[in-house]
Amino acid sequence: MKEISQLNLPDDVRYAEEHEWARPEGEKVRVGIDDYAQDQLGDIVFVELPQVGDTFEKDEEFGTVESVKAVSELYMPIGGEILAVNTALEEFPELLNSDPYDDGWMIDVIPNNPDDWDALMTKDAYIEALKGGK
């Protein structure tokens, strides 16, 4: 398991308490799970994502990831409508382990509340949260 200092935590995304990341890309926000989450889960063997057009509130469950032993929920870091899902994860769920911030992205969301973004953690705040065991 990686030490906090070994984690790949990019500056250009924000982080949720449940270890999802969010990156603004024009009108939409791209979402995935971060390096901490993939490291904790181990080999990810299945990903269940929502349908394009589904709408979720912040913190609502939008899918699941499965490792060999466990099933874990995915929670929306921001509320909004699903604009796109990364269908490559159906065939290659291991992308979440190998490239969680780029090829392993999960969903694109059209946000419905700007306050959701402000509530997410910066990299520094997230590191502090991890140090605190949150």
Place this chain on the structure above:
Amino acid sequence: MHEEIRNTPLHDWHLSHGANMAVFGGYDMPLWYPSGAKKEHLTVLTNAGIFDTSHMAVIMVTGTDAFELLQLCFTKDLNACVGKKKAPLKPGKCVYGAYLNENGELIDDAIVSQIEHNIYMIVVNAGMGGDVARHMTYYAGLRDVEIIDLTDKIGKIDIQGPMAAGILMNILKEPEEVFDEMFYFTFKGHFDSRSTLAGTVKLTDGTPLLLSRTGYTGEFGFEIFVNPDHLIGTWEMLLAAGKKFDLIPCGLAARDSLRAGALLPLSHQDIGPWPFINHRWLFTLPYNDDGTGFTKKFIGDEALHNIEESEHTCAFVGYDLRKVSTHDPAAYVLDAAGNEIGTVLTCVSDMAIGRHGDRIYSISSPDKPEGFNPKGLCCGFVKVKPKLLSGQIVELKDNRRKIKVMIVDDIRPDRTARRPIKEMLKI
């Protein structure tokens, strides 16, 4: 008060090799290494893996009444437990069974090995050495028997997979002699250099081993018992010798998924504090030929006799690798009408199996279809009120999904555990 978390002698090795650690049975143990639980699982089927299992507890029972005490406390009839002919246990043989309380409920499962006349080695689960030793001591009464918990005085490594014997060939002194007539559930040697048996199995550097053809993966392999001082050296010798066979260290996650697919129960999960009956492992009870009674008296036997109704434990396999979560809240079993009929005990993904047509194949199936590349299937055990029959379809439900699964007699096909050593050395 927090219980102290223990480490095995390999703990620093695990940390320095990037293992993902977690506390299991009171020990900080590797869940998986950087290669990942999936690769570890598959490698045990195709090549070999080594597991640090030093957290397992070992009890030595000696004395003129040791046999009598085991007959009283252990479910297997040691007079009728070896092979199809049910021969008596004898030195060099091992047997799998369980310890029950007076209510017929599980304390722990165990492998009993007869070391010599009046000397037995009992391997139970991590953290259970004290409980099982106390249980036997309670029933020992005035019998001439000594019960010693050796848990921290023995190191243990499992090497499992089709290449296991080939790897050991390179680091054992006189391997041909060691492997001669070393059948499934037999052992040779001793970890204690003072034992007369210690000379029979040694590594090339002189380290004495107790080498047992047993394991917990369903695959061909061995359990190795050594003095803890020799544990790291033995581990590194195995890894060096195994390099050309792609041997890798494996953690508890792979061990768990492998054992579920091999229909082996996890103590306190698949078998536990409920009547030890109506399950997949009835061979651990000393039934007579017509199944109307037991061939001996043992702790818990009357309770099992008198149970009028008890739940049934059945194995299942799914149609893809999706699982239900057996944690809080529990996952339930639904019959065809949608009625709750029980709970899910274990649900994991066996990554080595897949469906093709109406059959399940494993990556080690000799007749697997061309290009067979399974994604894995979920599998495990349920505990249900009605008896379910093989082939019956039920649904498993947790707080997020329902999945359809089939009740089965077996899960991962073409397991290698029982294959002769000679055959495995030709691979």
